[in-house]
Amino acid sequence: MVAAKLDVAGAAPAYFRRARPLPSLFTVLALGYLALAVFWPHSIPYQSLGPLGFFTKYLVDHHHTLLHRGYWLAWLIHVGEALYAMVLCKYKGITNVRARLLWFLQTFVFGIASLSILIAYRPKRHKQT
Template identity: 30%
Template sequence: MAATKENFQRVPFWAAGIVLVFFALIGLALFAPDATPWYVMGPVGSFVQKTIKTDPERVQQLPLRILGMHTLETVIAFFITLYKGISGAARQKWLLQTLVFGVFSLVPLVMFTPAKDRKIK
């Protein structure tokens, strides 16, 4: 199947926002845990601050675990695009998007119907 614009859907902005905020939170926890005003973030900030103090090894391992999960989701997305007949640039976009946004991209891919399988009304 040709890589057409119809064979790709972008992640919703709200999902991209959640992922980017989460990445920023992890970055602050790793690189500036003492300089970050965690009290401003309410219960989330107090939870992160408590986790940093009580279990710093888990915080340090978190980026590698996230990378591993997103890589596994990307492999799953590869096989889903193969099964659905999505190839070329559309497949590359799905895979890159799944690597960055994870499950927020994988679930729409599972529910996605390629352009050749859609019925024109």
């Protein structure tokens, strides 16, 4: 993990933390599976996946438009989360361009698994005398 660097004012301009592995893995697998169902439905072994395969086959056969729109909606939500991460960086005093870019990219790919870490971050503020 990248450690926070404090400046004189007490803000953390280079604060960045990697997203937790399990939620990140779940996000990548879910988006990957959805992409397979939307763009390459013939490549999914439906019989081997039990109830998930049965449900996916039903959606592919009867509601492909819904799947397609849901796929793009999921990415649109990730874009919104990434943009919100930029707003949070500014609000929380993260001024380092590299740290902001890392937050944007990580939140775009992993969504709430990354954004929740940034939301929970409480920068230390020094008292003004």
